[in-house]
Amino acid sequence: MRNNLGFTTIELVTVIIIxxxxxxxxxxxxxxxxxxxxxTHRAQLISALxxxxxxxxxxxxxxxxxxxxxxxEAQRYGVDDRTDCTKQNIMRASWQPxxxxxxxxxxxxxxxxxxxxxxxxxxxxxxxxxxxPTSNCNGGCTITVTSAVESLDIKIxxxxxxxxx
Numbered sequence: 637m638r639n640n641l642g643f644t645t646i647e648l649v650t651v652i653i654i655x656x657x658x659x660x661x662x663x664x665x666x667x668x669x670x671x672x673x674x675x676t677h678r679a680q681l682i683s684a685l686x687x688x689x690x691x692x693x694x695x696x697x698x699x700x701x702x703x704x705x706x707x708x709e710a711q712r713y714g715v716d717d718r719t720d721c722t723k724q725n726i727m728r729a730s731w732q733p734x735x736x737x738x739x740x741x742x743x744x745x746x747x748x749x750x751x752x753x754x755x756x757x758x759x760x761x762x763x764x765x766x767x768x769p770t771s772n773c774n775g776g777c778t779i780t781v782t783s784a785v786e787s788l789d790i791k792i793x794x795x796x797x798x799x800x801x
Contacts, residue, residue, distance in 0.1 A: 674783035
């Protein structure tokens with residue numbers, strides 16, 4: 637009778653493959669938070685865009701004086717006043733972020749841009765489509781969220797579908 641005390645080659649190869657797969661997926665997570673910052677800020681901006689879009693679709697009254705826009709600047713996005721559509725930038729002194737506003741801390745090195753422009757306005761019509769004649773987002777656009785590690789994109793389609801790329 638033979639005493640089997642070792643592992644077979646198939647068992648060893650299987651364990652090595654499993655360890656390699658885990659190493660490829662888990663080791664990058666120990667690099668620090670830099671690799672997650674762009675993903676986090678992209679998710680927050682997608683949420684803010686969708687909330688602004690939903691507000692535009694719910695307030696269809698033609699007498700409504702609400703402005704359904706999101707001003708995107710290099711390290712922040714939001715609106716100063718939802719009743720004043722003439723504002724073209726966020727005034728830091730008076731700006732209080734609401735549910736759609738956010739300021740990125742300067743240490744995070746996160747910037748937002750559309751087609752290379754670091755200050756743009758995304759406005760939605762009552763059907764949820766991006767429609768602002770002087771913006772790069774009329775008829776759809778791509779917003780780039782850039783961190784020190786990577787760049788991620790948000791696509792706003794011409795018919796209003798907002799998703800990450």
